[in-house]
Amino acid sequence: MARDVSDSTPIASKAELIGWIAEGEKPRSAFRLGTEHEKFPFYLSDRAPVPYEGRAGAGGIRHILEGMQARLGWEPIMDDGHIIGLGGPDGGGAISLEPGGQFELSGAPVENLHETAAELGQHLADVNAIAGQHGIGFVSLGHSPLWTRAQTPVMPKGRYKIMANYMPKVGTRGLDMMFRTCTVQVNLDFGSEADMVRKLRVSLALQPVATALFAASPFTEGQLNGFQSMRSEIWRDTDKARSGMLAFAFDEGMSYEAYADWALDVPMYFVKRGPIYHDVAGASFRDLLAGKLKQLPGEEATMSDWANHLSTMFPEVRLKRFLEMRGADAGPEGMLNALPAFWVGLLYDQTALDAAWDLVKGWNASERQGLRDCVPKLGLQASIAGRPLAEVAREVLALSRAGLARRTRRDAAGRDETLYLDPVMEIAERGQPLALDLADRFRTNWNGRIEPVFTEFAV
Template sequence: MSIPQSGGGPITDPAQLAEYMASGCKPKDTWRIGTEHEKFGFCVDTLKPLPYDGDRSIHAVLAGLRDRFGWTPVEEGGHLIGLEKGGANVSLEPGGALELSGAQVETIHQTCDEVNDHLREVRSIADEIGVKFIGLGAAPVWTHDQMPLMPKGRYKLMDAYMDKVGTMGKVMMRRTTTVQVNLDFASEADMVKKLRVALSLQSVATALFANSPFFEGKPNGHKSWRSRVWRDLDASRTGIPAFAFEDGMGFERWADYALDVPMYFVYRDGTYIDALGMSFRDFMRGELPALPGEVPTLSDWADHLTTLFPEARIKKYMEMRGADGGPWRRLCALPAFWVGLMYDESALDAAWDLAKNWDQETRLALRVAASEDGLQAEAGGVKMHDLARECLAIAEAGLVARGKAGAGGLVPDETHFLNALKESVETGKVPADELLDDYHGKWGGDLDRIYAERSY
C-alpha cells in the first residue's frame, strides 16, 4: 500500500486536480519502469505468519535491512514501518507482507537487478532468524486471526471501514499479495489509449499470473483467489470503470471519478485523521466534517488517488493491478509484459486492436473467467489461451523494437523476461495449475508442503 504523499500547497482551483495527473506526462525518451511486489513471510519451524514484533518478525527483517544494507528508516508513531534508499522503498502490507516499491528505472534489466538485490538482502536477514518468504496471490492456509494488523494508522482506519462496503476487504488487506508495474504516458491522449488497453487486458495478466488456488487450507475453486477477493471489496473504487471507454475520457474525467470515491483519511502531522466515507467534493468547499473550514492540499489529493483500486489506475503515472504475487522468476515477467505492450507505438496499436471492439460486458466477464479458469477462461467468444498467445507475441515484438540491451550489450533486448509466460502459453498451465497438480499429486493433499517447495 502507498505511503503518505508530500508536496503541494492548497487547492484553490478545481482544475488543479486534473493538472496534477497531467503533470506526469513525459517525452518518450524519459519514460521509466517502476515495479512493485509483495511476499508473505513465515517462520520456518511453525509455518506461521510473521508478527510485527519479536526475534522472528517483520520488525526484525526491517531492522536487519536498515542496519546491514544502509536503508533509511521510515517510522510512524514510534514504529519502524518502512525503509527508503535510492528512490526505492520497502513497506508493509496490512497483514505483514513485505513490499518492495522499486525505483524508476529505464530497462527491465535494471528492474530485475533491483529485484534480485532486494531478495538477496532479505534472504540474508531472514535465514539468520529462521524466516522465509513466499510469493503467492493469497495466503494458502492462514486465517484472518493469525495475521495481525500492522501498526499503521491508514490500515487501522481501512480495517474498520471494510465490512461496511463489501465482504472481502479485510481478506484483501491481510491475505493477498500482488506484483504491479507503473508506467509513464506522453500526453492525455496517450494516457487514455494506454488506460483502455490496460483495463481491457488486465484479465490476461490475471490469467497468466494466477497463483492463488488455495485458501484456508484447501482449494478454493479459483486460479486467482486474489482477483476474486477484489470483486467484493468496495464497488465504488474497484473494477473496470466503464467511463474510461467513453467519449470525453481524460484527466478531468478521471478526477471527477476520484471525487466521487468516498475518502478514507486525511494525513496531518504524522497522524491519519478519520474521513471514512466523507466526500472530497465537500473537502474542496471547506466542508469536510473531519476538518471543518480546511481546504485540501495537492498532497491530500495525491493521497486520495492512492485509495482508488480499479484494475488499472491513474496518478502521475499508470499502475497495472491485475496480477497475483508470484515466484522469483516471474517478478520481472510482469513489467516485461506491460512494457512490451505499452512502450512501443506499433505494439500499443496492435494491443488495442485486440480489445477495441469489446463491450463492457465482455471486459467484465473476462475478468471473472480469468479469476476462475486462468488460461482456460472463455467469455464473449474470446478464448483466453488464444488471447494470451497474441498478447505475448505483441509484447515480444514491442520489446524487440525497444532494443534495450543488457549484460553489457551481450543480451540484445528484454524479450527473455517473457520466457516464463511463454512456457505457460505453451503448456496451458499457469502457476495455479502447477500448484494444484502438486497438491493432488506428490503432496497428497498436504498443503504445508507449499512452504518448503515455493519459498524464496
C-alpha cells in the first residue's frame, strides 16, 4: 500500500463519489500497467525478522528506507516522525511498508511489460545493495515461512494500529493477513463503464486461476501447512464485509454506482486529518458524508476520505480509478513479472478479453465461490463447471499469450511480451505450482528444514 491520498475537496453528494471513480476512464492509447510486489526482509545471519529500528549491531527497516532515499533521491513519506515510505518523482511509483515490515514496491505506471520488468530488476538491485550493508536479505513468498505472529515486528504506521485493533472483531485471520502475507498485483486501466464491468467480471471469475498458478505459500512457522496458498486461505476469514468475490458485480446493471454503494456500506477504519489518523473503525461512511459521524461531530467528508476508504476494500479485484488484481502470492522474480503479463494479455487485448468472457460467463455465483473456497488447498487440482482447473488454466494462458503477441510490444532484442509468461506456462503444463515444488523440496532435499528457502528463494 503506497501513499494515502491528500485531497481536501469537500464532497456534496454520492454522485461525486461515483464521478471520482469514473474519472479513471482513459482512451486505449493511454492504458498503462503498474505492478506492486511485497517481500519479507530477514537477517542473513540467522533468518530472524527485521524490526523497524533494527537490533543490536545491525540496522533495520528504517536504515533501508534512509539508504534508499539517499540512493534514489525520492521524497520521504513520514508518519508521526517516522519514515515509512518513499515517493518517486512526479507520482511515479513508491516504496512502502506493510504492517510486519514487508517491503513493497508500488511501480510507476508504464506502457509495457518490458518496462515493468526493468523497473523490478533495478529495484531489487537497489534494495539489495542497501539492505546488504546491514546484513539483510529478502525472500518473496505468499506467507511468512518461519516466524510466529508474536515474533513478527510491527511498523510504526498509524493506520495499521487502527486496523490491527479492529481485525480480530471481524475475522480470525486478519492479523495474519496484515503481518504474515505478501502478494504481487497489477493495476490496469479501463476505457468506459462498460469496459470496467467486462474487465471486472472476467478478472473476478479468473482470479482463482491466478491464485492456483501463482500459489507459493505452503509453509507456516517452519512446517508444511497443508495449503498451496495459505495467503489466499487467510483472506477467507479476514473481514467478509470488505473482501471476497463481489457476486453483485455479475448482476444486471452493474455500474460504478453499484460498486460505490457496496463500498459505502463497508465499515470505515479511519479518517485522516493532517498527519493524524482518527480511529473510527466500524463507523459508516454514509454518516461521514452526512456530517453525522459520532466520532468526529460536524466533520465533512472529503475526496481524500473517499479515496482512502476505497483503499481499505480488499475484494479479489478492487476498483478505484483502475482495477487491481489481488489474487496472487508473491514469488521469485520471474513470477513477479509473469503476474502482470497474465492479466495484461487477457484484459488489454479485446479479442482475448471477449474470449475470456465467453469462457466464464456461464459460471454461476455458487460455482465461482466454490472455486474460490477450494483453490487455496487444491490449487490446479480443483474444478469448475465440471472442468479440471488445470485445463481451464491452460486455456486461459493461451488466450493471454495470444493477447500479448497481438500487442507487439518489443524490447531492444526484438522479443515481444510473451516471454514473461514462460514460468507460468511451465507450471500449467506440469500442473504443479511453486507451492508443490517447495513442499517436495522440504520433504526431500531439505530434510524437513525450512532454512534453505531463505537462500534458494531470496530475491
